[in-house]
Amino acid sequence: MFFHGTSRVNEKGHLEIGGVDTVELAEMYGTPLYIYDVALIRTRARAFKEAFHRHGVQAQVAYASKAFSSIAMVQLAAEEGLSLDVVSGGELYTALAAGFPPERIHFHGNNKSRDELAMALEHGIGCIVADNFYELELIEQLASGRAVPVLLRVTPGVEAHTHDYILTGQEDSKFGFDLNNGQADEAFRRVMASPSFQLLGVHCHIGSQIFETAGFVLAAQKVFTKMAEWNKAYGFIPSVINLGGGFGIRYTEEDDPIPVSAYVDCIVKEVKRQAETCQLPLPEIWIEPGRSLVGDAGTTIYTIGSRKDVPNVRTYIAVDGGMSDNIRPALYGAKYEAVLANRVLGERTETVSIAGKCCESGDMLIWDLALPEAKPGDYLAVFCTGAYGYSMANNYNRLPRPAVVFVENGDAQLVVKRETYEDLIQHDLPFKAKVRK
Structure with a gap:
């Protein structure tokens, strides 16, 4: 088990990030939920800038916003004196809407x-x-x-x-x-x-x-x-x-x-x-x-649901997200570590594989993860999901995309709202059947 940035186990045995209990965040904002450790992002940004400053050279550190683009994230990058790398009209529009200085944008x-x-x-x-x-x-x-x-x-x-x-x-x-x-x-x-x-x-x-x-x-x-x-x-x-x-x-x-x-x-x-x-x-x-600024600053919290035991093979534990909010395991075979956010210090008594809820056999987030006995309603915290999680999220199976919360110094701020079912159909138009003569 390892932690990044301000992550720690609090007196309740819960995972805490930025001085905020992640279990409380999950109960307040629902799951899946992306949580970003703002202090860690600041630390990384300053480390890059200070390294160049020590050498006395002219430099620009441009945040590659494809890793995670939102108005709040772009504003944080501006606050830290970064430049910005965009790769689409949508990322450029987001940067401009956030008030990012256009002269520091690279397209x-x-x-x-x-x-x-x-x-x-x-x-x-x-x-x-x-x-x-x-x-x-x-x-x-x-x-x-x-x-x-x-x-x-x-x-x-x-x-x-x-x-x-x-x-x-x-x-x-x-x-x-x-x-x-x-x-x-x-x-x-x-x-x-x-x-x-x-x-x-x-x-x-x-x-x-x-x-x-x-x-x-x-x-x-x-x-x-x-x-x-x-x-x-x-x-x-x-x-x-x-x-x-x-x-x-x-x-x-x-x-x-x-x-x-x-x-x-x-x-x-x-x-x-x-x-x-x-x-x-x-x-x-x-x-x-990009990834090196936000990747390990992000943690995704899921709620555990069903269990499937395959005797002498493996045990599957399903969560309420999957390849719709983190497609990297299916796309790249990416690997992650995770803990039970509500029982971080519990004895790890079983090895399970974490399955997503999408209707794809390849929707697996983690294979062979040691955990305490997981029960429905437990919260699973998957680390290092800050890059290419939200930015590659999708509505496969008509799953709404998760909310995003920034945490810092004991405060939590919702920076991206959770999609609703109404959001999913807002651009749909009804089918008008032709009248047969």
């Missing part, structure tokens, strides 16, 4: 629409990360005489040690201009030749849930090699290098993440070395942590 995505780009330009966001030639055409059509700040997203051919489905830096990728087949050079020449662009530099992202720094070093080397070629041939001087995110967190005892400062120290050291080697001014360094 990603491999298929930005004309309307999405128009929205970004209308609000003067800080940077568009250009992903393909079609997008360059759209920006030129929409620029209206402006020089739009852009980064070129490149695929450096670097593979991170992570799940195949979330690798993005290798050559065979839907993202970016390839460094090795001439696409990046063609994109560079096109951007430099057009008054519609202000090329800031280059972006790359090599994967997710990364526990080492070697991939970032190799990516920086490849990107600088290309930028040095452009400098020699065209006099281009990059003002920004963005090395993406993917910094890992601890989901289970098997995971062994390195400190935030270790990633930053390595990145800054290598960027400085490469800038000196390539005889380029030191560019501003941008990174994009």
